[in-house]
Amino acid sequence: MHVLGELSIEEFLRDYWHKKPVLIRNAWADFEPLLSSQELAGLSLEQEIESRIVEEEGKDGPWSIRKGPFTEDDYLELPENKWTLLIQGVDQWIPEAADLLEYFRFIPGWRIDDLMISYATDGGSVGPHYDQYDVFLLQAEGQREWRTGQMCGEDTPFMKGPKIRILENFEESDRWVLNPGDMLYLPPALAHWGIARGECQTYSIGFRAPALTELAPLVFDDVMDNASDDQRYADPDLTQQSSTGLIDKAAAQRLRKLLTDAISDDERLQSIIGRLMTDPKYAEHVPEAVALEEDGRTLLAQSDNWKRAEFSRFAYSVHEDHCRFYAMGQEWLLPAGDQPLLSLLSDNRSYEAQVIISSIHSEDAEKMLKSLIEQHFIYDPEVEYGD
Incomplete structure (x- = not known):
């Protein structure tokens, strides 16, 4: 409609x-x-x-x-x-x-x-x-x-x-x-x-429209995780100044470039957006995860009535030779061949088991699906795991 x-x-x-x-x-x-x-x-x-x-x-x-x-x-x-x-x-x-x-x-x-x-x-x-x-x-x-x-x-x-x-x-x-x-x-x-x-x-x-106050700590953490002591303020374009104590606009521009270069990686920014925007609205209401013995394919095949949980938020990003899947603030790195699976999970709320299974390209994707089931992010309305 x-x-x-x-x-x-x-x-x-x-x-x-x-x-x-x-x-x-x-x-x-x-x-x-x-x-x-x-x-x-x-x-x-x-x-x-x-x-x-x-x-x-x-x-x-x-x-x-x-x-x-x-x-x-x-x-x-x-x-x-x-x-x-x-x-x-x-x-x-x-x-x-x-x-x-x-x-x-x-x-x-x-x-x-x-x-x-x-x-x-x-x-x-x-x-x-x-x-x-x-x-x-x-x-x-x-x-x-x-x-x-x-x-x-x-x-x-x-x-x-x-x-x-x-x-x-x-x-x-x-x-x-x-x-x-x-x-x-x-x-x-x-x-x-x-x-x-x-x-x-x-x-x-x-x-959702995340405020800078929400984004800035995540960006800062990412910069700190990826920064090295070799990345420093540099001024090869320095010219003589009229006052030795003056911090001129050129200094600010050099600092801006250093900071901009530190957040120029699109994939890292996509990861920040993915984790933030799929973070649960009411985390305290998400059911506790359960440990299941079966593998992902076996669990999926037990039902043909899978749904994305009402509280679940999914998204994904596509890169040169791999994909990233985001669910409830978590992140999975998967081969590029799993993109159709990630699109299926993110773009729908109801799933047929065989369609999901046929979209699995890698062992990592199967493990991810098992994790989604164990954490109740996708579920069969007629099955209560952990009873």
Whole structure:
């Protein structure tokens, strides 16, 4: 199914992705919500599930926020209107939610973050704000009015008082009402404000955008692992200076070249991206690995109903004579002939055993597949290893 309406993927990426918003009417015809409001509330009672409630006028003042897990009594204390329940990472727990994300893999799968579901009562909102990532807002039930505004940045002021980031000023430029099946795409840093018209559910498909603060430590570790004392600051182009204490711009340029050369290896950078972007969102919820006696082919042949786990993140990179596979922050080095297998694993959520087995090119790939099974990264829904 194509969820971009009359837009082709090429048009969307060229004209809208990371650039400007676009409303897609009836993107998902006859869409039915995956969970009822009662089921969403039930998820928020669970300790391991990330949930929040935002009230426009709460006990702590305007735009108050509380974090779950909640109790049934918490819901009895809420006002009739103007509150919102947010359930993060629904795809980690609900297989149908993980399946829904597959329709958005026209964006590289390693960029997809999670599916958040927002349930709101009439007038419910999380206020005018902006996000640092791209997002698709799919209306699942009821109606929500969306307003978009200015582009924001580090200097954009927020209201003083609320514990969530509410814009001090909102400069409205567009306004739409979304019905079930309609979808609004928003680029990063765009001010937006969603307000429920009656009870509604909105699905937010968000994308990972690692910050420099996340990337820098990994790059630093890589540089340290590969650096040698022979790589030093050098100034063969030195000329006489007017002051012996002056550090001129040429010195900065020499240092920049030294540092740039240290991170110029594309394969090492791909490895950093692969490990970071497949790192589990909720590592504490990944099941403990089990040790299995059978080899990879034997394990695979025991079922023909293999699936990528809801929490699993896969990616791969291709190099001159080998490939790298990334899963849940881990990395495997494999021969180039295993590329079709890595593509199969990364690009699909369900697998036929014989297709996987026929794609195995090397012993290393078979060992990797056994490891994926032992760590529950791929699984047969009808088999519980480790019982």
